[in-house]
Amino acid sequence: MADRPRRPPWMKVRAPSRDSQYFDVGKLIHGAGLHTVCEEARCPNISECWGRGTATFQILGDTCTRACRYCYVHSGRPEHPPDPLEPLRLANAAAQMKLEHVVVTSVDRDDLPDRGAGHFAATIRALNRRCPEAGVEVLTPDFLGVEDEALRTVLGARPEVFNHNIETVHRLHARMRGAKASYDKALWLLRRAKELADYPVLTKSGLIVGLGETNDEVVETMRDLRANAVDVVTIGQYLQPSDRHAKIDRWVHPDEFRWFREQGEALGFGSVFSGPLVRSSYRADEQRHAAETGRGAVAY
């Protein structure tokens, strides 16, 4: 295996503890035949998040039709159509976990005519029926080629939070995400979600840093997000998941994450979660709460 840079002390994570809910969450999710991005993307926070009884569900299978250079999720040609019973199983699992805020993401499904939008809507509706008190956050793909129609479908089911990650700065976007994705399209999708929703949806986006961007470019991206009415932003350190993936360019120091937070605050985000281990769905319930109550920015 090629040498990878040693993690600095602030990137260390704890192993799962026996007395946390970690093992119960795993049993429930695997028993229900569900996927989580926590496992599929090898998220470093899995001990903490599962340990506190939360997880981020990944719908539409485990095979993504894109191959972003930073992402560990398996890419290829999906073999199965969406499972019509997945929304129900997911809602039942969320109810058993007593989640107050449910985050649902998916692989990209460019092979489906609606890019999976109908399955997102069915999942939100199943959650609203089974867990009426819970808030629902969707972290969607870009719905290549059917954007407007897909947004209408998803927002018709009224998720509380619409999230689409811009992932990286303008200069690196095509290199990291491939030719099908577009920085400008991501901004458009976020703005359009706000325009189409007939209720006060929160919009949210996230960036990973350490891919070769400068700090000024990060602020420029935050400025672009705010210009498109995005309410919540997350910023976290990139971790190279395998030798096949993009190399880490730098370890961003916690002080720089604090600086990003201050810049985001000044730009007027309702919530800025900025820290080495922050991920889009990291403590998503708190991110939403901070934005709704005006509690403001947070750094970890």
Ligand code: SF4
């Ligand atoms: S940060 Fe998100 S993806 Fe990572 S373990 Fe937590 S809930 Fe899962």
